[in-house]
Amino acid sequence: MSGHYKSDPWSIIEEGFHPAMQEASESIFSLGNGRMGQRANFEEQYSGETLQGTYLAGIYYPDKTRVGWWKNGYPEYFAKVLNAPNWIGIHVEINGEPLDLHLLKPVEFRRELNMRKGTLERTFAVSVGSQQIEISSLRFLSMKRDEVGAIRYAVRSVDFSGSVAFTPYIDGNVVNRDSNYDEKFWEMEEAIAMEGKGFLKARTKKTGFVTCMAMGYDIQLNGAGLNPVTEVIQREDYVGNRISVEVSEGDELVLYKYVSVLTSMNHDPGVMVKQGLEILSNAMEAGYNTLLLEHVTIWENIWTRSDIVIEGDTGAQQGIRFNIYQLNQTYTGRDERLNIGPKGFTGEKYGGSTYWDTEAYMIPFYLSSSPREVSRNLLIYRHKHLEKAIENGRKLGFSGGAALYPMVTMNGEECHNEWEITFEEIHRNGAIAFAIYNYIRYTGDRDYLSTHGLEVLIAISRFWRQRVNWSRERQKYVMLGVTGPNEYENNVNNNWYTSKVASWTLKYTLEELVKIRDSDPVAHARIMERTRLISSEECVAWEHIVQNLHFPYDREQDIFLQQDGYMDKEQRMAADLDPAERPINQHWSWDRILRSCFIKQADVLQGIFLFEDEYDLETIRRHFDFYEPRTVHESSLSPCVHSILASRIGRPERAYELYLRTSRLDLDDYNHEVHEGLHITSMGGTWMSVVYGFGGMRVSEGMLAFDPKLPGEWNSLWFKIGYLDRILKITIEPGRMVVENQQGEGIELSLAGSTVHVPKGEAREVSC
């Protein structure tokens, strides 16, 4: 692994300035604190290629849908993640000339994302004539005070004498690169600059979200405060202060910039300026060092709970930490109105904030490595959108409370518009049902079912019922016109995975209804009332579908077929593809991709992964051996699932190779697209490929199990798992594993095939 960034267990480090890599590095070095985030844009002016990105959680704009050919049911708009006013800006002039690394080539350029501390540091030197200046900046978005950001920006003269001017500012003149009609999305409401301070209040068009960003600063020369002459700059969309200071050889001029960023998600716009200035003033009172300390302390706690330690393989270690770091700075789980966008706070592509990725790839991570509330909030998010999902179903012709959750959403409404995805990639409904099941089995929070879960399950079951039809020809139910997780097939009939999650949802809903009826008749009656469920008709129909749904199957190969007719395709292997034609989605026309047998990401294998308990090892191996060689892994969500299954069936090399591909996808930029932002949602998959794959973790028949497969490259692996109110620390070394029960009552576990009781506070070792 010799990538662009230096290998280091705790940091991402770039040495040397590489303008061609600037947008990629802006993604890689992104910062966030769950409430807001930003790409690693420079504080000072940069006239080279850059993608400016400042993002505020939950703030979006309904950009007019762009489409050549309208189809009934398309959404009117597409929720765009918005580039918000820029609050990191510090314009720097040296002897009146702007500091701009596109013009003044830096030397000794270095940046470091310190993942342990959650800080971004940048150091470099520039020459002014024959004189040298060293510059460093350190910034963070406080995890403690999630509406506060701070920057230390230092200019040190090596042998320079002359003027240095700082203009810390907030700039509302921002655009999205991918706006459909080149519109600006923000309208300025107020911009007031005064000496030492300024704030800017802006409102999004249409959606009417308001943000108020306030800034203040301190300036020190060689550690001592200054009261320089200040020019106050105020324009309609800009506030700033220009401070010019004369420096001599050896001087260090430091600007501490503090910002508060508030939004109408949490504040009344009427008092937002006042509250913003208060929060700013509290932060400034605490001071930069205290803010930093608070922030680092929170990160320490996060790492204590969610770190994964891999010894003997720095690339793998850095990869997994990068994933865990990004997940934690994207979503903290404190706010059930938020979710995990595909690019998090690192880019604007795709838009919307919620895909099925959340349920299929993120919830497992948060379930095991965060307090229960985090996953619960992700479930509540969907429960809050239930009415809109039913409305969406109605729009597409379903009735009686049938819910189709959107493919992409911000507020519960669909905002994606390719018919083959929007209308047909309906397996997302299954992932949402499965997440409820997953949550219950990891947390034991069965109350959630009667208060929220079953309503969602029933609405989804109603959808599945209407989405199948009886084929007189087959004497079976069929599910026509679907797109599975493998989006390289569109509008197919009887996609095995979709039918499988549909059937499973019906079965699970029926089972839970019976359990609740037997255990808590009052809760059961309440659910029946709330959902107007007609048990004698609806449950009977569901059961009939469970018993009679058609699943495509190939007798000769003894495998479940991805869809009807899959074997009619020319059967080729991905390895036989001309490397010059890969990725095929950049080289082949869409029809050619569709006609081919090539698979974008796990499809049948996604089902085998979810319902692994139902299949013996030989069946899993047979399906892996059939499907994986036909898979081109052109989705970021692909390698992780395959890595887990490869571990399971005893293919450690393949598992390890696929693991590196998922964990270092962005760091090594496998798909040449990291400049657009990071693949945040596949990072949950990376975590799974370690814990489920190499750790061999499963919940099987109500018992947590580990069956480790440590890669040969690793000396050891350890991580912590939250499960039914325990916290277990799992350490895996060649030939042995140790489980320490760090919190909660004693528990029976299945360790490498043996059932072992691990008492409270104790550890147990088994060989493996």
Added chain:
Amino acid sequence: MSGHYKSDPWSIIEEGFHPAMQEASESIFSLGNGRMGQRANFEEQYSGETLQGTYLAGIYYPDKTRVGWWKNGYPEYFAKVLNAPNWIGIHVEINGEPLDLHLLKPVEFRRELNMRKGTLERTFAVSVGSQQIEISSLRFLSMKRDEVGAIRYAVRSVDFSGSVAFTPYIDGNVVNRDSNYDEKFWEMEEAIAMEGKGFLKARTKKTGFVTCMAMGYDIQLNGAGLNPVTEVIQREDYVGNRISVEVSEGDELVLYKYVSVLTSMNHDPGVMVKQGLEILSNAMEAGYNTLLLEHVTIWENIWTRSDIVIEGDTGAQQGIRFNIYQLNQTYTGRDERLNIGPKGFTGEKYGGSTYWDTEAYMIPFYLSSSPREVSRNLLIYRHKHLEKAIENGRKLGFSGGAALYPMVTMNGEECHNEWEITFEEIHRNGAIAFAIYNYIRYTGDRDYLSTHGLEVLIAISRFWRQRVNWSRERQKYVMLGVTGPNEYENNVNNNWYTSKVASWTLKYTLEELVKIRDSDPVAHARIMERTRLISSEECVAWEHIVQNLHFPYDREQDIFLQQDGYMDKEQRMAADLDPAERPINQHWSWDRILRSCFIKQADVLQGIFLFEDEYDLETIRRHFDFYEPRTVHESSLSPCVHSILASRIGRPERAYELYLRTSRLDLDDYNHEVHEGLHITSMGGTWMSVVYGFGGMRVSEGMLAFDPKLPGEWNSLWFKIGYLDRILKITIEPGRMVVENQQGEGIELSLAGSTVHVPKGEAREVSC
């Protein structure tokens, strides 16, 4: 048939002014002369709802493709039919107030499209205070001088005294309603107004087409020339003359406006102004009445050759004449660079000029009712685009000279961008091959094959070969991922119709190659050379596909299945649909349409229609009875084919009902969309439903045959047919038919089942 327009055998007449119908009537009353055309916009100002449309054949703009999600292979642009500078404009002021029918409600409003003469006349009266003025206009686009248009615009004072001002003008400030990015498409090059004359020269952006429009006029008061004071108006994009005249009670003031419209399709832009002024001056010298007479004479000749006379049913008569009229004013066949756009000169929707409609629906009409050159030019058009079709194939991954003709084109390049259509609705290639076959059998022009036709057939055959693949499972070739003519199914496998035309193309190409080899070895060698055909490899492969192509078939029903899996759908009948949900394409989401069994337009039946000779009557009937009840006829191309087949299998009522639907589609606005323009290309289908359907015409085993089925509503039907250099007049009455051989040698025909020789210049009668 009680529609909005008055029933009349030769005219379309609207009485009373209906602002809500204005855009619809602008479509209905459109004029054209093959070289240019226009919607029936008013000459004078109209501030109500209107769709301005002036169109120039072959002139287009490559509007940037609009698409939400880009797929490899999508074209960069979409060729838009352009709204060109407005040359009909005559601004009218009465006592200084603009005449505007949106403001001054007219009385006794009437317009008439006289189809026999090819003129548009409009008369109405308005009140100015208590005084009455009568206005009439008559305009035409000369069929004789196809770059000339003329308008007679008369204002008669009933009891009005005051000033009347005319401002004849040409206005370049025009837009397309449906431009993707609200761009203007024309740049002005020159606009010069002088007394009595003016011209405007403009250039299209990107494509660089140039037009020069020049105008002149005469003005007469009560039949006598006038020399009034003239105000010359010249702006960057506008030229006009304002002439104000005092009129008194009983006066008639008449403006004759003459225009020449030249384009760079036929003129060097450098001398275009000079040539335009010359053509204008010649036209003015000839004068309005002479121009009109020349024009009407051409229309008389057209009607002599292509009229269809239906006695006893004015609605049906008007309907068929409207279709024939529109076809003839859209395409005259003089220029092989032109084609027949879906809206002709009546609207801007869809863009592009050429769809498979040309080959499937128009060529049969022109073959029988126009000189051979007309159809030949349509074939040459595709031959000229062969290289681009091969290039298009290459873009999609085909090689070795395989051609995929575009779904929609202006200049041979694809300009449509829905993957399920652009990449998959490939049966268009089959229609292009079939048109060659059709042309040969109607004209006997076998030379065309060796000089042009076989090159096209070979390139298409090469495409079909690569588009199928061998299914090991079935031990057959399959054709995966196609969209048939029924666009309510997307990305299906083994669409019967597409496979049928593919197989037929291969077979026909092989047959013609053998025939030419045997009859003209030199021509054969030339073709082999030009196409680099490797007979021993390619022809063998084609033959193998012909022998081993999979066709879906349902044993139980004994029918060819539209595609694999069609019988898995819920089988419902269109008649059982809730009328409130029709047309389903306006009420159902796309996935629901796709999942349903409902058929947009003939698909299997399109194949049965094309290859009817291969099927016995019982087979045709069985397929009609299976598919037609499942067909919602939501394409303008649907009713005609079904009407023909209904005639064939002895369902006269259904045939008649479907005929009215096709022939009066626009006049009665069945689909509520006539305001966007007329369905020009389905008009060829209407003609077929009379001649093939009720006339029962076929070419079968090399003999022209008629097996008439006169609808009970009609007293008689007659039409003329061109076939192998003869012109035959066919008259059908209840119980008898007469065939008159008006031109060419004697011929054997099959009349109502008997073989009859009809000598040169004679007539034969048979009972039927």
